Every structure is written in C-alpha cells, then in structure tokens.
Amino acid sequence: MINRQPTSALPVRTLGKSGLEVANLCIGCAPLGDMPDTFAYSVPEERALETIRAVFSSPITFIDTAASYGDGESERRIGMVLKELGGVPAGYTLATKADRDLKTNEFSGDQMRRSVERSLKLLGLSKLPLLYLHDPEHITFEEAMAPRGPVEVLLRCQEEGLIEHLGVAGGPIDLMTRFVETDMFEVAISHNRYTLLNIEADPFWDVCQRHGVGTVNAAPYGSGILAKGPRSYPRYQYADASKIYLYNAFQFETLAWRYGVPLAAIALQFSLRDPRIHSTIVGMSRPERLEETLKLASTEIPAEVWTEIDAIRRGQ
Template identity: 85%
Template sequence: MTNFQPTSSLPVHRLGKTDLEVVNLCVGCAPLGDMPDTFAYSVPEEQALETIRTIFRSPITFVDTAASYGDGESERRIGVVLKELGGVPAGYTLATKADRDLKTNEFSGDQMRRSVERSLKLLGLSKLPLLYLHDPEHITFEQAMAPGGPVEVLQQCKQEGLVEHLGVAGGPIDLMTRFVETDIFEAAISHNRYTLLNTEADPFWDVCQRHGVGAVNAAPYGSGILAKGPRAYPRYQYSEAPKAYLDKALKLEEAAQKYNIPLAAVALQFSLRDPRIHSTIVGMTRPERLDETVKLAQISIPTELWTEIDTIRRG
C-alpha cells in the first residue's frame, strides 16, 4: 500500500486572506460519494474507505467534499475514516459545501443550516474549517443574498463558530463573479471552466486576486476526458462531450504523445502553473490515484510542448 508522509515537496500557498496554508493539489471526493449518474461509474464503499485512508497519509493535505455528493454519502464515508483516525489528522484541511435539499430543491436559509448541521454530524466534527455555498445557480443572486437567506444564515453559522472560513463554489462565471465581489467569501471554486478545452474562468481568477479571495480550480480534466483520453472517455462536465471538444482533445493527445508525456500531466499542470490559482481539485477514486497524481504534477514538460499545446488550445 502507498504510504506517504504528510510533509511533502508540493508547493504550499496561503488561501487568499485566510490563515489556511494549502498545497497546490486538492483531493476531490465527489466520486467517493458513489454517483454513477454523474460520473458513469460506481465506487464501492470499501474502495472508497481505503482511498480516504490513503488520502490522510498522503502529501495532498487539502481535501474537498460536499453535502450533495451522494446526498451525504461522501461525507459519511469520510466520517467513518475520521472516526478511525480520531479526527482530521494534523496538517490536513478538510472543506465541504452547504447544499440545497436534493429531494425538494429547497435552497433557503433554513436549508443551509440543516445542511451545515448534517455535515457536522456525518463528518463527526464540531467545526467545519472551510465551507462553501454550493451551486447557487439553482436560485438567483438576489434570493441567495436576501435577509434570512442562504448567505446570511451561513454567515451566522460562522459567527456561531460552526464554520471557520466561508467560500462559494459554482458554475456560471458571471454569477460567481457577483458573489466574489461582495467581499463576503474568503475562497471560491470554479469547476470545468479552466481546462485545456475551456478557459471561460480566465477573467474570474483576476477577480479573485483583486478581492484577496482564495482561488481553487476544480476538474482540470473536464471530468475525465483529459485524463483518460477522448477515445476512452468522451465526456466533458458529466455529459457527452461536444464534437469540437473531442476533436481538440485528440489533437492535444497527439501532441503530448510526440513528447511521450501523458495528456493528464499537461491538463493538470495547465492549472498548476497559473500563479493566480492556489489549489487544483482532482477527483480520486482509488488509493493509487494519490501517487499517480503527485507524479503527474511533477513531470517535467518541455517548453516546446507547451507552445504546441497553446497553439492547439487557441485554434
């Protein structure tokens, strides 16, 4: 079994204005919640538990989950391991997200409090080190910011000591920008919008930087196509990939193969090399993925390949 030490050579960044020091890689625990409808594969419990045990021995000391991942299943599985370990090991940062009710779609202030309380219970924690408002695109900005609404209640949870740091995680860049510009949030996650195939989030990182908000880029592989390859996994952002993305991914893969570099390494380092991004979230489903991901992050990629990649990417 892979057995890392928690100290590592991975770069460490302060997450925005927070006091959190995080490594440049973050383990995404969405697939560990067993979400076959989203990812097109299932993750059995024992495989998930063994992966989580390995996470908390690895040099990737930043871990990300959400209340909605398997509707609590990801948090529950993490909680099982945390109970074995007697809590979050020293040096690790665990983040989760407050979500709407997946059965009723309720996205109210009351639901945010229920979500926070359930996360604390499932994880077995008395305080959440970092909590994001998750997928606010399911309501309007005005509804989210209304008196007694989701944002105000999450701020109350922070004041009560249930949450240490508050972030926002979502999809549409215009909406995410509005939340960051409130200066309420200390960290922000954008997903699937800063990859070799889609750089829609590029201006968003500038906004985060101007507001001192920790910038976290999720899904650098576009949910798998840039890791497994377009032939093996022709999906982007959890659904069938558009033809334009498939064609571009094939060209990117061919360019990487010429230099004997895995496409996954190029896709991952495209995010890691951006100085505006503090950490990059990569979903993990097996213990060996920890070791593989660290190696992908550390592969030396020649300048000539980056030049070719940039030409294809912008073409």
C-alpha cells in the same frame, strides 16, 4: 486530534484572505460518494474507505467534499475514517459545501443550516474548517443574498462558530464573479471552466486576486476526457463532449504522444502552473490514484508543449 503528519511536502500556498495554508493539490471526494449517474462508474464503500485512509497519510493535505456528493455519502464515508483516526490529522485541511435539498430542491436559509448541521454530524466534527455555498446557480443571486437567505444564514453559522471560513463554489462565471465582488467570501471554487478545453474562468482568477479571495480550480481533466483520453472517455463536465471539445482533445492527445508525456500531466499542470490558482482539485476513486497524481504533477513537460497548446487554441 491525532498528530500524524504528511509523509512529504507539496508546494503550500496561502488561500487568500482565509489565511489557510494549503497544498497546491487538493483531493476531490465527489467520486467517493458513489455517484454512478454523474461519473458513469460506482465506488464501493470499502474501496472508498481505503482511499480516504490513504489520503490522510499522503502529501496531498487538502481534501474537498460536499453535502450533495452522494447526498451525504461522501461525508459519511470520510466521517467513518475520521472516527478511526481520532479527528482530522494535524496538517490537513478538510473542506465541504452546503447544498440545496436534493429531493425537494429547496435552497433557502433554513436549508443551509440543515445542510451545515448534517455535515457536522456525518463528518463527526464540531466545526467545519472551510465551507462553501455550493451551486448557487440553482437560485438567483438576489435570492441567495436576501435577508434570512442562504448567505446570511451561513454568515450567522460562521459567527456561531460552526464554520471557520466561508467560500463560494459554482459554475457560471458571471454569477460567481458577483458573489466574489460582495467581499463576503474568503475562497472560491470554479469547476470545468479552466482546462485545456475551456478557459472561461481566466478573467475570474483576476477578479479573485483583486478581492483577496483564495482560488481553487476543480476538474482540470474536464470530468475525465483529459485524463483517460477522448477515445476512452468522450465526455466533458459529466455529459457527452461537444464536437469542438472532442476535436481539440484529440489534438492535445496527439501532441502528448508526440512529446512522450501523458495527456493527464499536461492537463493537470495547465492548472498547477498558473500562479493565480492556489490549489487544484483532482477527484479520487481508488488509493493508487494518489501516487499517479503526484507523478503527473511532477512530470517534466517541454516548454514547446505549452506553445503548441496556445497555437491549437488560437485555431479554434
């Protein structure tokens, strides 16, 4: 383990009952797995490596990836840089996720163990600091919780010392709520469901608070429409945006222009300003995005903007 420390500090929060101290911003490494079918662009290996090197000397000290990102490619690239650095730098927290087999769709207990073991190998680690059960909507809650099923096997991996902290990351809020209410998970990620355009996860954060579960909000830009704008990127959650999302995105963009602030700053701070959310994941595809994200997070936004956003949403 090397002793490199972050160059400057961001607000740090305790990630629920995990006890992990993490930055309020988290780097999402899905794009670095080179997933053009998902993101509509490719990330060459050398640019990904440059981005990862920059991440591990930045003040954004929380990093998130998954076994499914590029079917191991994101983890492999991160592992290459970790080998250069001699391990995860001091002060940084790296999280990954256990996934179904992307070729066969197997989502069993045995597959969870294979996923954990592959992540350890690709990342070059002996223990995963934080690992999530990922996208459990691909099976039923009952299948996930069954004896010798995914959750039981991941808990066993934790007992064996392969995983330090266990979380759950997924989409449907009703399903995610059921997992949190088991009190088996320390951290939860919701994605694309707490943005300027979609606040479906709003009650979910309250559930997490009641159960002491750390909260991580992913995709505050809705996969890009709230960063690039609806004219440049008319997509939400990796698919064509609905008419209502496009309509509201144009209203939010006009509002941003009127107040002279970037739409992306409003979208990002919508998540950062919520005290129930411990960290917000922002995807990165190139080194310069780090500094851009820090600027967006610190951009001053007039209070009137939030009042008008509420009015636009009430008019839906």
